[in-house]
Amino acid sequence: MAxxxxxxxxxxxxxxxxxxxxxxxxxxxxxxxxxxxxSRLTRRMNVxxxxxxxxxxxxxxxxxxxxxxxLSGSPYQLGPGDLAKRLGLTPAAMTHRIDRLVNEGLVTRxxxxxxxxxxxxxxxxxxxxxxxxxxxxxxxxxxxxxxxxSSEERGALGEMLTRVLRRVEEAQPDADGRLNDLG
Numbered sequence: 001m002a003x004x005x006x007x008x009x010x011x012x013x014x015x016x017x018x019x020x021x022x023x024x025x026x027x028x029x030x031x032x033x034x035x036x037x038x039s040r041l042t043r044r045m046n047v048x049x050x051x052x053x054x055x056x057x058x059x060x061x062x063x064x065x066x067x068x069x070x071l072s073g074s075p076y077q078l079g080p081g082d083l084a085k086r087l088g089l090t091p092a093a094m095t096h097r098i099d100r101l102v103n104e105g106l107v108t109r110x111x112x113x114x115x116x117x118x119x120x121x122x123x124x125x126x127x128x129x130x131x132x133x134x135x136x137x138x139x140x141x142x143x144x145x146x147x148x149x150s151s152e153e154r155g156a157l158g159e160m161l162t163r164v165l166r167r168v169e170e171a172q173p174d175a176d177g178r179l180n181d182l183g
Contacts, residue, residue, distance in 0.1 A: 013037060045145075046122035052137045054131060057104070061087065065097050066106060066131040069123040080109075083121060106130055 011019065017032045046060070053063045068086045069076045078086075084094035098121055101107040106127035111116035123131075146154055 014038065027179055035164060048141055051140065052141065056137075058101075058106075058130065058134075061089070062097055062101055062106075063131070065101060065121075066123065066127050066134075069107065069121065070128065072133055076128070077120050080119055080121055101127065141152055 007049050010088050013033065013036055016036060017027075020032055021027050021029060030070070040085050049063075051126065055061050058066075061084050062084075063084060068083055069078060080098060081091065083089075083098070084091050087094070098107065098109055102109050104126075106124055108122045108124060110120055110122070112120050119152050
């Protein structure tokens with residue numbers, strides 16, 4: 001079964017903004033260009049990252065688990081509850097991801113020797129290597145994505161997007177990029 005196309009993708013960005021303006025005259029076309037371009041870019045980047053992850057034999061969410069462990073710092077350990085919270089997953093969904101990563105040898109899951117009730121998930125050497133390979137591939141993709149921008153333009157774009165992100169984070173401090181409050 002083919003994926004249903006996103007309605008936004010049936011029109012060019014310019015056509016979409018013109019249609020919005022036709023129906024909603026108070027629209028600021030510059031704002032819509034930025035917001036819709038970011039939205040389309042995010043969707044396409046997520047598809048590219050999913051393809052890269054799948055060639056490595058992991059899903060995006062599994063990559064996110066590996067990343068969370070790396071970001072936690074050495075010794076790259078977190079509890080399943082901490083991982084679930086960081087990724088916006090239910091404990092059951094997190095358990096499923098951890099099971100798969102344990103079976104692939106990318107993480108270990110052991111009882112904490114100091115607290116037998118607590119479980120610790122730890123990144124293995126193979127898991128770190130898988131994460132590094134995913135990062136290498138993403139880096140090549142991202143460099144290609146921004147190849148038409150000068151170093152100064154990249155810096156300016158990064159600063160501008162960071163300011164917009166901070167505004168969203170201040171307005172929605174509990175959202176964490178997830179829709180927890182809508183489900």
